[in-house]
Amino acid sequence: MTDERIVPMRLQRFLARAGVASRRGSENLMTAGRVTVNGEVVTELGSKVDPLTDTVAVDGRVVGLSEGFAYLVLNKPTGYLSTMKDPQGRPCVRRLVPTSRYPGLFPVGRLDADTTGLLLFTTNGDAAQRMLHPSMHVWKHYVALVRGVPTEQQLDQLRHGVKLDDGRAQPAEVELIGADDARSLPVIPEGLPRYHAVVGLRIHEGKKHQVKRMLKAIGHDVVRLHRDEFGPIGLGELAMGCWRELSPSERDAIEMLTKTAAHAERR
Numbered sequence: 001m002t003d004e005r006i007v008p009m010r011l012q013r014f015l016a017r018a019g020v021a022s023r024r025g026s027e028n029l030m031t032a033g034r035v036t037v038n039g040e041v042v043t044e045l046g047s048k049v050d051p052l053t054d055t056v057a058v059d060g061r062v063v064g065l066s067e068g069f070a071y072l073v074l075n076k077p078t079g080y081l082s083t084m085k086d087p088q089g090r091p092c093v094r095r096l097v098p099t100s101r102y103p104g105l106f107p108v109g110r111l112d113a114d115t116t117g118l119l120l121f122t123t124n125g126d127a128a129q130r131m132l133h134p135s136m137h138v139w140k141h142y143v144a145l146v147r148g149v150p151t152e153q154q155l156d157q158l159r160h161g162v163k164l165d166d167g168r169a170q171p172a173e174v175e176l177i178g179a180d181d182a183r184s185l186p187v188i189p190e191g192l193p194r195y196h197a198v199v200g201l202r203i204h205e206g207k208k209h210q211v212k213r214m215l216k217a218i219g220h221d222v223v224r225l226h227r228d229e230f231g232p233i234g235l236g237e238l239a240m241g242c243w244r245e246l247s248p249s250e251r252d253a254i255e256m257l258t259k260t261a262a263h264a265e266r267r
């Protein structure tokens with residue numbers, strides 16, 4: 001399929017989009033003389049390639065955009081930072097995903113270290129940027145174990161858009177989840193504690209600690225937080241700490257979403 005946005009493109013961008021390495025890693029491969037274009041070694045970082053006609057190889061192996069991007073979903077356990085490395089050496093999600101099989105993989109957005117659940121990974125930097133852009137309104141669903149039992153009036157504040165210290169949160173879809181329905185959720189592994197409740201929230205913003213701050217604003221501290229949906233993607237039966245590739249229909253849904261955004265940007 002011809003895509004006028006990718007012809008021609010900088011070689012390091014091509015390599016990153018082909019999933020060979022991150023942009024910086026691709027530059028290193030180039031300067032190390034490991035990349036050829038039509039059989040010629042190219043070390044010049046500004047060089048451009050036409051993905052439709054040029055043959056790019058790394059260490060003699062031909063790579064192309066048709067190899068596609070990688071998209072994975074991880075069920076993040078608690079205790080991991082949502083970054084690929086941490087200067088202080090704390091545990092990062094990098095340890096949990098197959099970065100040598102998919103060089104250039106990175107998480108789309110963040111979850112707090114103590115939040116569990118769905119974290120999407122990709123090698124497609126453009127798609128990730130679009131999915132995170134506030135104008136995209138990608139819905140995310142969270143379940144939270146909170147101290148105390150919120151009243152309907154308090155939940156209505158979330159439904160109307162509660163005030164936070166950095167501005168009003170957009171209206172959320174909110175529901176109390178009964179103990180029976182919550183039993184299978186990872187936020188209550190030992191059952192629902194007394195004087196606690198499980199709240200389901202669907203929001204399309206991604207401010208720092210947003211869900212915790214929204215619930216705190218109505219008077220309820222979050223004890224455990226789990227994300228089980230990100231846009232069209234759900235965790236399904238994926239066990240905590242495990243990853244899986246997106247199915248073809250999930251990939252299509254993501255690509256459709258990001259193409260719609262690209263189309264809107266160009267107008």
Ligand code: URA
Nearest residue numbers: 112115209210211212
């Ligand atoms: N909101 C939060 O407060 N924390 C998260 O990790 C995600 C959303």
